[in-house]
Amino acid sequence: MIKFHPSSAMLNDHIAGNLPLSLSVAVSAHIEMCDQCQKAAQKLESSQAEQLWQTGNEEPVDFSDMLHDILAEQPEITCKAPNKPEAMIEVAQQHYRLPVALSIFSDLKWSRLGPVSRARVINNENEVRANLLHIGKGASIARHQHKGYELTLLLDGSFSDEKGSYHKGDFIFLDGAQAHAPYSEKGCLCYVVQNAPLYFVAGVSQVLNPLAGLLY
Numbered sequence: 001m002i003k004f005h006p007s008s009a010m011l012n013d014h015i016a017g018n019l020p021l022s023l024s025v026a027v028s029a030h031i032e033m034c035d036q037c038q039k040a041a042q043k044l045e046s047s048q049a050e051q052l053w054q055t056g057n058e059e060p061v062d063f064s065d066m067l068h069d070i071l072a073e074q075p076e077i078t079c080k081a082p083n084k085p086e087a088m089i090e091v092a093q094q095h096y097r098l099p100v101a102l103s104i105f106s107d108l109k110w111s112r113l114g115p116v117s118r119a120r121v122i123n124n125e126n127e128v129r130a131n132l133l134h135i136g137k138g139a140s141i142a143r144h145q146h147k148g149y150e151l152t153l154l155l156d157g158s159f160s161d162e163k164g165s166y167h168k169g170d171f172i173f174l175d176g177a178q179a180h181a182p183y184s185e186k187g188c189l190c191y192v193v194q195n196a197p198l199y200f201v202a203g204v205s206q207v208l209n210p211l212a213g214l215l216y
Helices: 008-016 021-033 035-056 064-073 101-106 202-216
Strands: 087-090 094-098 111-114 114-125 129-135 145-146 148-163 162-169 171-174 187-196 198-200
Touching: 008 035, 008 094, 021 035, 021 101, 021 114, 021 129, 021 145, 021 171, 021 187, 087 101, 087 111, 087 129, 094 148, 111 187, 129 148
Parallel strands: none
Antiparallel strands: 087 094, 111 114, 114 129, 129 187, 145 198, 148 162, 148 171, 148 187
16 A cells, blocks of 8 residues: 655646656656546646636637537547556566656666666756666665655565655655665665765765765
């Protein structure tokens, strides 16, 4: 069961087309996995469409003649569901199916730091980086913070940290004041967006800070 979702403000900005690509991809992929946010997105789309209609048409428009002509034609209507692209990726000998929003990023180059693998997805939004991040079975990332925000969309598997457990579809947004140490018992694949590098804050792991850029 998905417990963590985009904020109402972020969802509204996504529907309005006001989010940068890195965040819009995350919200789109989450909506694909989350029935609750699918319904919320549909309501927002209807609401925004109504607002645009009212703004652009202050005077009522009579469409009765147009509707009559359309109905008189009686066209043959066939319905066919659009084909959704699917993409499978392999990382650390595991196979995963990507959401539609991420399917164009299936041709990836992975780098590895111990049991953690990273593939760059988006790298052209100033300081923002968007990556696919894979944590191997029984592995963790040392306790760390960010100088900015970290958005994690859990695409498959599960992980936990000091604040709780997260499962497929969860949308976790942390600001720079929050530190955590993700651990995955069975392995997981995440889509991660960061606008600043991470830095390790616990004990001897701090010596790894020069390598932290591999996870940004």
